[in-house]
């Protein structure tokens with residue numbers, strides 16, 4: 001699925017033929033990719049099977065019966081499905097939206113068995129005349145055994161069919177079923193989305209199958225390696241449009257659209273939509289060039305006959321790479337230059353590239369099982385920057401990877417409750433476990449580690465074709481160990497090292513970096529939490545080199561220096577942090593303003609040093625240093641905004657940001673024009689938001705003036721699109737109920753998702769507790785705020801210093817309601833829990849959080865447990881950090897203003 005903070009889920013590729021799923025590397029993948037491609041070709045011609053099923057695994061289920069295990073047995077393989085679905089776009093007499101379906105699957109027996117076990121969840125089946133839930137027939141002249149009994153295993157989500165005699169190896173059978181299901185608004189499986197057009201309510205029936213919801217739409221072998229061909233037919237009202245993975249074949253009968261058979265593919269990539277909204281122009285204009293770019297990158301033509309991009313008003317993830325029919329959250333696809341900001345545009349282009357990258361890597365070649373999801377999502381996240389850079393070459397978008405992926409991954413991966421990129425296959429079994437994999441580690445660490453790989457294989461034209469990687473790596477690149485040996489250390493153990501370089505002695509050492517240094521690492525690692533670290537370095541701005549650190553400690557003459565400064569991990573291409581001896585730090589600090597490679601400033605780890613690096617900010621105009629400084633200060637605000645440090649922090653930052661604010665005032669001719677450089681357009685947002693946040697004179701006046709003008713004339717919004725988000729926030733914070741109500745009206749009236757989202761945020765900035773409480777109540781009214789947006793809204797409110805305690809009480813008071821109605825996998829709860837505990841930094845906070853964890857453990861609800869674990873650890877780290885640094889920071893800040 002898509003990425004970023006709307007982290008969407010899916011991607012995948014089935015890595016066939018690889019015995020040890022967990023030890024995959026790109027290296028292995030490249031070989032597999034080419035083999036698989038060949039197999040696909042062969043397969044298309046001779047129809048032989050290409051998927052080898054995984055062996056079943058033991059699970060926590062109580063018995064040893066095959067239907068109590070979560071993994072399918074290895075006895076049967078699907079070849080193709082014929083599925084007809086009929087979603088009703090109006091409610092039935094009971095007020096329920098439903099769909100009905102008929103589905104047949106041709107299956108081949110590969111091991112003798114008298115059981116058919118197929119996924120099915122929340123579907124009701126029609127009984128046959130023999131009172132069974134399915135019919136079985138032989139194909140190709142085979143006769144089928146009689147069905148003795150059919151039943152459902154709710155927990156493992158199976159339909160089980162017990163036969164009188166065994167199915168015969170090598171023979172094929174046709175299993176046929178009729179069923180009905182609810183077309184609910186739960187954002188998963190076959191679900192409904194709603195919008196209003198010209199005052200008329202429209203209903204869209206759409207799908208989100210990844211990872212395990214295809215079974216909620218029709219009975220199927222719902223594992224990624226169980227690839228098959230799908231013949232889909234949708235019944236839908238006249239005047240509406242139906243789409244699916246394949247091209248439509250005919251729809252003379254108005255009500256029925258048949259689609260061409262799909263490629264042989266995984267169930268989780270299926271999609272069908274009835275009654276969809278139109279596409280975006282910007283998206284259309286970039287899609288074609290990106291597809292061309294990717295064809296070149298993979299050296300493989302686009303595998304399908306069409307590529308639809310469809311936006312949906314209700315969508316849990318950012319986007320989903322269904323093969324040939326990519327679905328998006330509206331913000332991820334629509335860009336309107338009159339309303340949307342640069343950030344919106346960047347989001348659109350990177351999400352599109354991410355999803356299109358999956359059309360090959362993920363869809364054509366698919367992971368065998370979910371434990372290798374990281375390769376799929378990490379790769380697409382990484383490639384999305386390359387493709388976006390191609391589509392928008394002037395943006396320098398690749399530079400943002402450090403801030404958006406590497407730093408983000410560091411945040412989570414410095415916890416002992418983090419996890420390795422790749423898990424063992426038998427550690428990821430249940431739908432909950434699979435859902436939890438769609439997290440920051442999978443996406444951002446995946447991207448960061450692949451970026452490092454592509455950097456140290458310097459000559460690698462990794463994008464030409466996967467096979468080239470093998471050739472290049474073997475012939476021309478000097479590596480200290482095989483790619484497997486190097487990569488396993490990054491893939492199979494969690495965390496990352498901090499590398500300490502003593503430039504006086506030339507001694508370098510590595511250590512597992514933990515945000516809470518006393519935390520106990522209780523997960524053993526085969527590699528002892530040591531890594532093979534590629535260290536690029538530069539001495540005094542000219543002399544450059546690269547070394548490998550393969551042990552805990554080593555000594556390197558070239559890094560020894562008495563007078564020069566030494567900088568390591570250039571451009572932060574390595575997935576690790578660096579510390580130096582104090583002398584080198586001092587010398588580096590004097591260089592900071594001169595160093596051209598601004599990204600480096602993002603990796604300093606010593607608090608006092610970090611603070612000192614910000615002293616020069618009053619003369620800094622560039623985006624990346626400002627952005628990384630602000631992100632670091634954000635932590636200060638989270639920890640200190642209710643303490644006595646807040647005042648001195650405001651004063652300090654106000655002085656730093658004022659010159660930037662004034663600079664933008666000048667280059668925008670008193671805020672009437674856009675800054676010409678793209679990165680300046682981003683930095684202007686920082687200038688205004690920091691200026692308002694710290695009370696720079698003129699800022700609040702500016703935002704209030706714009707907002708008032710808009711209130712006077714709601715049809716014409718005078719606020720520069722890039723600044724909307726900060727202007728809404730500041731004007732609503734400075735205003736009262738009138739400003740808030742206007743914003744709320746505009747939110748409800750907004751037909752553009754990107755605009756609505758900005759207002760959703762702006763509304764959280766009010767300083768009135770009663771408005772915040774009312775807003776919280778509004779968020780769980782489905783008619784007021786879409787389910788897809790609720791977690792965001794609640795987290796926004798908790799970012800407000802006044803809103804934070806209100807949210808914490810609210811979430812606990814409404815927990816049952818939230819778990820019942822908002823459970824869309826761990827997205828929702830992970831996002832919510834992480835967001836609302838960000839400010840937690842006292843023993844009292846910690847106790848409350850631990851009690852909350854116990855309460856949840858006592859209920860049957862299991863989502864979000866990983867997020868709670870991480871929140872507890874983060875809270876402990878915060879407590880420690882505050883106790884160690886608060887006084888130091890406070891004194892330092894006061895000294896500065898003396």
Ligand SMILES: *[C@@H]1O[C@H](CO)[C@@H](O)[C@H](O)[C@H]1NC(C)=O
Pocket residue numbers: 081082104174231
């Ligand atoms: C499945 O559908 C295809 C395409 O419509 C058709 O050719 C085939 O006969 C169907 N298979 C069965 C077993 O009904």
Ligand SMILES: *[C@@H]1O[C@H](CO)[C@@H](O)[C@H](O)[C@H]1NC(C)=O
Pocket residue numbers: 098123124180181182
């Ligand atoms: C399926 O059956 C259950 C139990 O009878 C019922 O509550 C549910 O509403 C049915 N679902 C549909 C979509 O008909």
Ligand SMILES: *[C@@H]1O[C@H](CO)[C@@H](O)[C@H](O)[C@H]1NC(C)=O
Pocket residue numbers: 299464465468
């Ligand atoms: C791309 O593929 C073609 C044919 O498969 C091959 O001849 C060519 O060398 C490949 N190009 C690159 C750059 O790998």
Ligand SMILES: *[C@@H]1O[C@H](CO)[C@@H](O)[C@H](O)[C@H]1NC(C)=O
Pocket residue numbers: 399570571597
């Ligand atoms: C670092 O990034 C800059 C800007 O993208 C690039 O020009 C430079 O070559 C990179 N340096 C290294 C050592 O990778």
Ligand SMILES: *[C@@H]1O[C@H](CO)[C@@H](O)[C@H](O)[C@H]1NC(C)=O
Pocket residue numbers: 582606607608609
């Ligand atoms: C951070 O830097 C300060 C000043 O150079 C020094 O006193 C302190 O020991 C350093 N802390 C760490 C953890 O390196």
Ligand SMILES: *[C@@H]1O[C@H](CO)[C@@H](O)[C@H](O)[C@H]1NC(C)=O
Pocket residue numbers: 670
């Ligand atoms: C800038 O714009 C504001 C509001 O339109 C106006 O009051 C002010 O005089 C302008 N300042 C200058 C220097 O033009």
Ligand SMILES: *[C@@H]1O[C@H](CO)[C@@H](O)[C@H](O)[C@H]1NC(C)=O
Pocket residue numbers: 714745746749
């Ligand atoms: C919102 O839309 C309604 C109906 O379309 C309209 O009556 C109302 O004036 C709009 N409100 C604002 C503030 O534009």
